[in-house]
Amino acid sequence: MNPPKPSDAIPEAALPRLARYLRKLEQLEEEGLETVSSRRLADAVGTNPAQIRKDLSYFGGFGTRGVGYDTHLLVKELRRRLGLDRERRVIIIGAGKLGTALALYRGFAKQGFRLAAMFDADPRVVGSDRGAGPVLSIDELEDFLSAHEVHIAIITTPAEAAQEVIDRVAAAGVPAVLNFAPVRAVAGPGVALRQVDLSTELITLSFYLAGD
Amino acid sequence: MNPPKPSDAIPEAALPRLARYLRKLEQLEEEGLETVSSRRLADAVGTNPAQIRKDLSYFGGFGTRGVGYDTHLLVKELRRRLGLDRERRVIIIGAGKLGTALALYRGFAKQGFRLAAMFDADPRVVGSDRGAGPVLSIDELEDFLSAHEVHIAIITTPAEAAQEVIDRVAAAGVPAVLNFAPVRAVAGPGVALRQVDLSTELITLSFYLAGD
Structure with missing residues (x-):
């Protein structure tokens, strides 16, 4: 962080x-x-x-x-x-299963987080509706960010794409990033980056079972 | 924990x-x-x-x-x-988008976690293949657990179903639970329970933006 x-x-x-x-x-x-x-x-x-x-x-x-x-x-x-008394506009990059699950996650909306757009690089996915309106092409990312204020970018791309996408949203002025891609990403100063690593959670549980 | x-x-x-x-x-x-x-x-x-x-x-x-x-x-x-030198058999309960995303998550297999089965309560989902073999009915949970050793149960049910399901896997002897349902669940002594709360991650980011 x-x-x-x-x-x-x-x-x-x-x-x-x-x-x-x-x-x-x-x-x-x-x-x-x-x-x-x-x-x-x-x-x-x-x-x-x-x-x-x-x-x-x-x-x-x-x-x-x-x-x-x-x-x-x-x-x-x-x-x-906690900054929850105002609306936070969120984008999700990566409209695969995890990205779609997050888009549909009810807990977000309840706390004032509003999904502004989803992006994907796959032409077969772009234009489809994953429950949050049509998925935009990743090529439109910078145009979208210059036209809309976005507070948080959620990254659910494959591991190998995550860092480049984080660099792009940071360069476009998005102040906070939540990275779910299984890779340790970095962000420059002025960008709050949090990493959710699902395998770390399983490793923690595994540790408590290690005495078996 | x-x-x-x-x-x-x-x-x-x-x-x-x-x-x-x-x-x-x-x-x-x-x-x-x-x-x-x-x-x-x-x-x-x-x-x-x-x-x-x-x-x-x-x-x-x-x-x-x-x-x-x-x-x-x-x-x-x-x-x-860390207990990663042996295979850990995992079940996922709740074959919705998040459960399916986790079933397909490559990071798990890499660390020796093997998905033994997925369960769901919805008859339209039971029997379908979400990438990890046919989804079993939640009614078969106890039979499955008495026939197969399972180390970790991942819970991706709706919030209102999570606690009952956790009670059932704990009663059947599963020693560790990873709960993604947006509800604070409890487990008895002898069961390691971890909670992954996605909205907490967003709230933490929101806090760092609170000075806007």
């Missing part, structure tokens, strides 16, 4: 937990719960109250001792600080 | 890095490199030599000062300690 602006006080390690708290708090808010204790939130997400209080201390001022957190205010502030 | 056997000295946080070193070392070994310095490995994976030496200190005895690590021995020991 090379964050373009690491000035914020929230450590990156806390982000997956904060995202999880947010989803649970939104659910509790929908159910009409006006305040929530750190104990209740901890039980709901499978952690302990001390961890909750520590993580939420970055947001300060929403908890009242013996009462709990104001659910609505905490949801609002979490969404603002 | 609730590791069934946390006795090993390698900390879980080091596993994604070790998996990355392994992939790079295997590549260097294929290219005929007999020894590799911590500097060279660090440059290749985008970290610093001190981190490499610290992570590889769990494996001890493969480095020679001024010469480097014996590539072949280090690859062998990493594979053994």
Whole structure:
């Protein structure tokens, strides 16, 4: 990860937990719960109250001792600080099975991520509808990016194509890249790059089975 | 994560890095490199030599000062300690787009993970071939698991079906679960459960864009 602006006080390690708290708090808010204790939130997400209080201390001022957190205010502030209070336009490059699965993934839309376009290099795929409108040709990438603001590019190309595509979206000013291609890609300064490596997850599980 | 056997000295946080070193070392070994310095490995994976030496200190005895690590021995020991020196049989439950994408993902086979079967609840999907042989009915899950040893179950069902399916594979003795369904699932003691939450990755990127 090379964050373009690491000035914020929230450590990156806390982000997956904060995202999880947010989803649970939104659910509790929908159910009409006006305040929530750190104990209740901890039980709901499978952690302990001390961890909750520590993580939420970055947001300060929403908890009242013996009462709990104001659910609505905490949801609002979490969404603002995580950048989820505005629409994020996303493109997916690589309209294969994984790209299509991501295009159809309901969790994205729920958090304000809007799919602006999908791209592919295969002429047999270009023009087809993978559930998010017609797939554009990769040749149109730069034209599209100069006409539309895009916040995040998701890369689901084959491994050998990923780095070139990342270089192209970075050169066109896309500030964040999520790479699913099974290759360690790099991005220049000013571009936030995250790598999702599916085989690493299986290797981690394999490690816990290694004593068999 | 609730590791069934946390006795090993390698900390879980080091596993994604070790998996990355392994992939790079295997590549260097294929290219005929007999020894590799911590500097060279660090440059290749985008970290610093001190981190490499610290992570590889769990494996001890493969480095020679001024010469480097014996590539072949280090690859062998990493594979053994990560449990990658034996075949791991995997099932995928949920033969939708994500499940199919994972079934076809080349990185799995390369690390010794073998897909034993796919399952789905939809009668229109059962019997079709998603690239890994005919999809079995979820009704056959317990029979299959009593006849075949399975090490890891990958869950790509809709959110609302995930917990029940995890309970079923755990009851049938599958020791590890990788859950892609967008829901926080739980598993009893003795079952290693990892959660891959795709929207958390986007939220992390969104956070770095939050200053826009």
